[in-house]
Amino acid sequence: MNQAQNNDNKIIGKPIDRVDGYLKVTGSARYSAEIPTEQVVHAVLCQSTIARGRIRSIDTQAAERAPGVLAVITHLNAPRLAQLTWLPAGQSLPILQKPEIYYYGQNIGVVVANTLEQAEYAAGLVRATYDEQQPVGMMAQRLNEAFLPPMGLSGGGGGSVDSLRGDVARGLDGAVSIQQTYTTPIEHHNAMEPHATIAMWEGDNLTVYDTTQNVSGVRQVLASAFGIRQENVRVVSRFLGGGFGSKGLNWPHTTIAAMAARQVKRPVKLVLARPQMFTSTGHRAPTLQQITLAATPAGKLTAIRHATTSHTSMLDDFVEPSGLMTRMMYSCPNVEVSHRLIRANVGTPTFTRAPGEASGSFALESAIDELAYKLNLDPIELRNRNYAERDEHENHPWSSKSLRETYRLGAERFGWAKRNPVPRSMRDGRYLVGYGVASATYPANYRAASARAVFFADGRALVQTGTHDLGTGTYTIMTQIAAETLGLPVDRVRFELGDTRLPPSPGAGGSTSAASAGSAVQAAARTLRSRLIEMALRDENSPIFGLGTSAVTVESGRIFARDNPSRGETYVQMLTRLGEKVVEVVSSVQPGRERATPGTPATASQKPGTEQDRGTQASESQSGVYSFHSFGAHFCEVRVDPDLGTVQVARVLGCYGVGRVLNLKTATSQMHGGIVWGISMALQEETYMDARSGRYVNANLGEYHLAVNADIPAIETYFVEENDPYVNPIGAKGIGEIGIVGVAAAIANAVFHATGKRVRSLPITMDKLI
Ligand code: MOS
Structure with missing residues (x-):
């Protein structure tokens, strides 16, 4: 195949317009709160007006008597939820189960009514009185209360957030150094689309349209909370108007919507108001970061210390892992990174726009600039003099x-x-x-991901995986990957995502989707293409009958001999002749031993990826x-x-x-x-x-x-x-x-x-x- 032909077939990488662009600009892309739902009723949350204490009394009588009201649920009458078996940060708060208040804006009740206006009006009639305590908020005045977070889920993805290599004290000896403190404030995600849930039950089966970056995670939490099997829960999230991490874990309102729907035996829609998105859907924790850098007069780093303190809620430990990039960014023999938490009466912080790196790079990269001035070096030159030729943290x-x-x-x-x-x-x-x-x-x-690829005898392909599109282009890149791999034009491929009924992919967070779901889509499309080619090669009525797989290729849905392009037929011709209507495959990918964590010997059965044809592996890494x-x-x-x-x-x-x-x-x-x-x-x-x-x-x-x-x-x-x-x-x-x-x-x-x-x-x- 000559170069020009090759380029014509290339779809991956091309700056094509978004395949969902038309749906978006015409308003026909339906976001979670817009899914047409018959008989839907509306829920409005009541939230705490104190940050710490206990509900003494909660008067719901006026609300219950208000027009159109179907239910008022508080901790006094809420159904008991099961203890969650899976507790990612942000899930420890008992939802409408107890009178304790841990932060301002904590959900204390929900009103369900026939119309949104009726629900809002009635929610305003709910009266709570509290035994109030002085909240603990500002962390800067309470640094002595800092504690070492336990291992587990954090913005760093788990594992220890502290590390030490070499001897930092020795590296500080007699060198040029700077020592400074950098701070970043509380930030909120402020996605354009508010968090929203539509929940409906049929017997013990729960369906939820939710603004989530992780349908599988929401399913897991809801199944656990209601004590039902995961197979009985379906979570759908087809379009998102941004999330920035705030839709990565599920928050109490999703569970509350499902609880309310079960109670009133109607589908319930719950949309957060903008101020409610500041209290109970996460935020970026404030950070206080102390950085010490030392270098030789020639600008070679001899020591780096990066100590971060951030806050978390009263019940959950979430670390804004600002120091993680400091472990590997520069070549330096002596590096110490630590993270400490301080409890505050706030909702649990969460992933926010490059959790850790965004806040951490402000401190580290400012400090490098300060050191460059002190050494009288150009800041790029200083960075190049300390260029890390390998990852010295992971080694x-x-x-x-x-x-x-x-x-x-x-x-x-x-x-x-x-x-x-x-x-x-x-x-x-x-x-x-x-x-x-x-x-x-x-x-x-x-991370591990899976996808389904289907070819229909009318010439269309359908490719599916349970990933998400935050508005960033996932629909488009997945369509491109599938089209190029299948040898089809983009407009013949439909791609679906955001549904727990589809083969699972990881949540769309931590820059994971394109790599994981994209690899799964490619694997499924390759398998489907091979299957279709095999069908032709084995059919004696096919013009390419008997050729070897490497002797044929596909372009625009037509399989043909590489050395004689006129000898071939389309997928459609082949399937029509064979009387096959649909060909379907499911494929999975997962990381292999190339991602083994330090100290964890990779097992012999693990291979890099699960793809066969990744090309020869160079031998830079002795361990692989x-x-x-x-x-x-x-x-x-x-x-x-x-x-x-x-x-x-x-x-x-x-x-x-x-x-x-x-x-x-x-x-x-x-x-x-x-x-x-x-x-x-x-x-x-x-x-x-x-x-x-x-x-x-x-x-x-x-x-x-x-x-x-x-x-x-x-x-x-x-x-x-x-x-x-x-x-x-x-x-x-x-x-x-x-x-x-x-x-x-x-x-x-x-x-x-x-x-x-x-x-x-x-x-x-x-x-x-x-
Ligand atoms: Mo991103 S903060 O992992 O959604």
């Missing part, structure tokens, strides 16, 4: 790493050489101009085990008003090595989205708590500031070509998070360059600059 080679190239290409395209390194040396009229840079990184996660991460660099230019202290980001450039890019258009949009949130994090986002009441005072989109169009400059992004044979079968590292990582540090570093003022506390608001 494995990288599966691939293009960080050096992203620094180089990014600097060139950005015009970094034009930067005068002296702070406050560059101006544009009255504005102080600053350039800043920071590294980006995120783990290239890959690799470390898997994406890397990149963010460059930015700011203009600071010297009188007002206002910061305007003038341009941002991102450059990344993320393995295989599955769709250049949606990938670019992902990076733009990450950078937009990075600008937002750097300059605006902060949830304020009133320390006396434990209440978030800006729980709305009017007062929780986030970046809008006027805050966003020109954004340029580049992907360095990276062919990674080890990361997973599809070769994509996952790009859900890396776009935000380092952006806040790049901006903070640019602000320092512009003004000579180092702001170590996000967000960088005008009061911190004047």
Whole structure:
């Protein structure tokens, strides 16, 4: 096959438009709360107005008598839920089971009525009195209460969040060093689409349309809470208007909706109001990060210490794992990373936009910039002098790493050489101009996934897996993978996701979906293609009867001899002749020994991936085990008003090595989205708590500031070509998070360059600059 033909068949990687774009812009994409449901009634939550204490009394009589009300459920009359057998962070709170109050906005009741208006009105009539205690909120004043979190689920995905290599005290001896404290505030996800659930029962069978990034996880929790089998629970999430991690675990309202539906024997719809999304659907925990860096005068790091303290709720331990990237980012013999938690009367924090790396990179990459100034070195030069040629934490080679190239290409395209390194040396009229840079990184996660591929005799294919599309393009890339692999045009392939009835895939979080579900879709499509080809090769009435599998190929649904393209037939012709209506396969993929955790010997039966044809494995890794991460660099230019202290980001450039890019258009949009949130994090986002009441005072989109169009400059992004044979079968590292990582540090570093003022506390608001 010549090169031109080859390229014509290539669909993966092409910047095609979103296959769900038409549904989205015409309003025909149905989100969870929009699923037409006959006989549906409406639920409205009642939430606690204190942050700590106990409900003394709760008066529901007026609500019960209000028009249209079908039920008022509180801890006094709620059905008893089973003890959960599976307790990811955020699930320990007994839901409407007890009078104890642990945070402001905790759900204390639900009102179900025929209409939303009736439910809202009646919910306003529920009166609770409390025995109130002084809440504990602000963590900065209570650092002495910090504790070591137990191993288990956290933003770091489990395992220990502390690590030590070498001897940090020795590494600090007689070297150039900096020691600083960086803070990041409470942040909320603020997805456009509010959390919502429609729940309905038929006997012991529960169906839930839910705004979730993880249908399988929701199913597991609901089955457990109601004491029914997982097979009896169906969870559907076909479209999401963003999630940013807040839809990764399930929150009490989903269980409450199911509880209410069972009670009133009608389908129940429950949609959270915007302020309710600030209290009980997670947030990014605030961090206080102490960083010590030491280096030789030549700029070689000799010690790194990164100690993070963040808060968690009274019942659950969730760690914002800010230090994890510090373990592997730079070559350094002595590195200590620790995480401590402090309890507060808050809802449980959760994954938020690159959990750990987004907050951690602000501290680490600001500190590197500070050290560069102290050493009188260019900050990119300092990074290159400490380039980690292998993962010194895992002690494995990288599966691939293009960080050096992203620094180089990014600097060139950005015009970094034009930067005068002296702070406050560059101006544009009255504005102080600053350039800043920071590294980006995120783990290239890959988990077991499965997919179904079906070909119909009319020429269409259907491909399914229980992954999700947060709005980021999953429908599109999966369609591309299936179409190219099957040898079909994109418009012949329909892709379905977001349903526990489909073959399972991991939750859409931690930049896992494209890698995992994508590899499963490719595996299923390959198996289906082979099956169809085999059927033709074995049929003596086929023009390609008797040829070997390697002697044929497929294009536009037609199987033909490679050395004689006129000798062939279409899938449809073949199936029609054979009288077959449908051919269906299910395939699975899972990580193999290339991802063995340190100290865990891989078993002999494990192979890298489960795909047969991943190409020959190079021998860089003696053990066959690799470390898997994406890397990149963010460059930015700011203009600071010297009188007002206002910061305007003038341009941002991102450059990344993320393995295989599955769709250049949606990938670019992902990076733009990450950078937009990075600008937002750097300059605006902060949830304020009133320390006396434990209440978030800006729980709305009017007062929780986030970046809008006027805050966003020109954004340029580049992907360095990276062919990674080890990361997973599809070769994509996952790009859900890396776009935000380092952006806040790049901006903070640019602000320092512009003004000579180092702001170590996000967000960088005008009061911190004047
Ligand atoms: Mo992402 S914060 O893992 O949804």
